[in-house]
Amino acid sequence: MAATLKDIAREVGVSVTTVSRALAGYSDVAEATRLRIQTAAARLGYHPNLQARRLQKQRTDTLGFIIPTFGPRFSDPFFSEFIAGIGNEASLHDYDLLVSTHAPDSADEAEAYQRAARGRWVDGLIVVRTRQDDARIKLLSEHSFPFVAFGRSNCEHDFPFVDEDSAEGIRLLVEHFVALGHTKIAFIAPPSGLMFGHFRRQGFLDTMAANGLPVVPEWVGEGDMSQRGGAAAAEALLSHTPRPTAIICGNDLMAMGTINYIQQLGLKVGDDIAVAGFDDIPLAAYVSPSLTTIHQPIYEIGRRTCAMLIDIINGRFPENPHHLLTPTLIVRKSSCLAID
Amino acid sequence: MAATLKDIAREVGVSVTTVSRALAGYSDVAEATRLRIQTAAARLGYHPNLQARRLQKQRTDTLGFIIPTFGPRFSDPFFSEFIAGIGNEASLHDYDLLVSTHAPDSADEAEAYQRAARGRWVDGLIVVRTRQDDARIKLLSEHSFPFVAFGRSNCEHDFPFVDEDSAEGIRLLVEHFVALGHTKIAFIAPPSGLMFGHFRRQGFLDTMAANGLPVVPEWVGEGDMSQRGGAAAAEALLSHTPRPTAIICGNDLMAMGTINYIQQLGLKVGDDIAVAGFDDIPLAAYVSPSLTTIHQPIYEIGRRTCAMLIDIINGRFPENPHHLLTPTLIVRKSSCLAID
């Protein structure tokens, strides 16, 4: 049905080779012929068959993004924004974006990465939520399959990544609270299996130490990055006395769960107790009290990650394959002076 | 590098045809041969080249999902959950999911749909956020390109969809508030260009009329589905006197913006004024006060939409191509008796 090179060739009275080369812009076809071919192509409504081209060129013109999801009812604002970032950058370079979801560290997920590493499914992968001893990174590195990660890792392989300096972000938050007079500061960490969980936790411990503040073990919790997890961790923290006067959460969602739990206790966040998050999701400005947090330019990170990946796929290895962004502090109403 | 049919054929001493048919499970190959072929395939680590298969079979084994996004900083919890739903269902049937983002009604978006309608990019599309006189549906219908929509539309074409009965959902909310003694009920509608905006608005007007309640024009606003839009609409609504005692919002995000604005006024939601949302996003249970809303099983809707699409692509046209789900009311703390 659809027009092919052969149709154009017949129409113009020239070989398929010439049509192909004319359209591809090779210099060994006369301008006059090229013109006739182009107009014929336009008239016939020619569009190249991508499957055929891909088979021949041995590439897929497609990028893969495997979303790690806990359970079906997953809903993380991070991903919609990140997808917009990589998707737009990809389409700018005529790449398609293939997306699938798998539970982290599941057999399912491993299989998906193996399929990719085998080649021919996608030309490159974007890896997010990097983990300690990340099996995905290990696998891809060993197959030297093109990928770029959002987040560093601790494995022996060197690999390209974009990341925000989480430890520095937490430092900003701790020192913000210290400046407000807080000394009893709690921390709800993201899962330590996640690299940024590790960095954020480490940032907390380091900055507390640097300020000569004690880290009370009961005041250091861990949550699964959801509001529910934040609420649960907050409950555990606050059941101990004395209570902290400020709680730093590993991400905004957990901060919202924390705030919600605190309010159920009858306390006023931003008055009786200070809370901070991390990520600056759009919602953070619209909860009450609005949330002090660290901004992460997710959309931009998505674009840069994707751009770097496309460069690598096309053999342009980036001058600097390690982008580390410096975080910025956003102070809102959930901050307050320490009361004691 | 990777093993091909030819490699197996050479190895086993049989023709490429036989290998192909053996692996595909045809009955015209001896079981003994099939076994030898299968073990050889396993030993060589054979995986079919999908590009080649697709070229030959003239199908892509891929589904497309074009996300309508307003601006880059878009972040809608709906999409992450929906993608999980369609993605998982798709991979169950060995389909890949191609995702891209485009501003609604942009030239960009139109081009993406045309590319799809032309065929060969994806085998079918999932359309969401259906619009009045939806150009996408018109285009796809006219090309009789396989697609399923989440949401009905008003165009002349009949097309397969999954939808929740929005009008009924709003009816539940209005009557819930009426039962609590409210008569001064306001409504913040989703954009009327969106079909569910239309239905939800209509549901509001109808139910108010059915209960003999007046609809005050100043109490009917419209927002862009974001928290910011909700807050802005709430501000407009509440600047008029008398004030409504209850506000129904077209979605949860706008409800959160509304709640936030109300709290800035020094009023207590769930005490001084009632607010409800629509969607029951996970966050709705974790804001304060927790949000009365209508539940939408997004993940499940994603799965069903996708399953229906795959059926259609494979020529199994569904017995009933119009799934209309009945909504359920979730009462939480943002509800309260009318005070006057």
Added chain:
DNA sequence: ATTGATATCCGAAACGTTTTGGATTATACT
């Protein structure tokens, strides 16, 4: 008139499958 360079074109192979339409052999039935 020969040579060499340049411009323009093309045939054929290749990418890795699937499918069509037999061909061959063995088996069962008269």
Added chain:
DNA sequence: AGTATAATCCAAAACGTTTCGGATATCAAT
């Protein structure tokens, strides 16, 4: 013994593109 039937197998074409290695014609320089 001859014939129909079933069980196995396969060569070749096809899907639509790109690329390799010339082929041919033209033109300028010797």
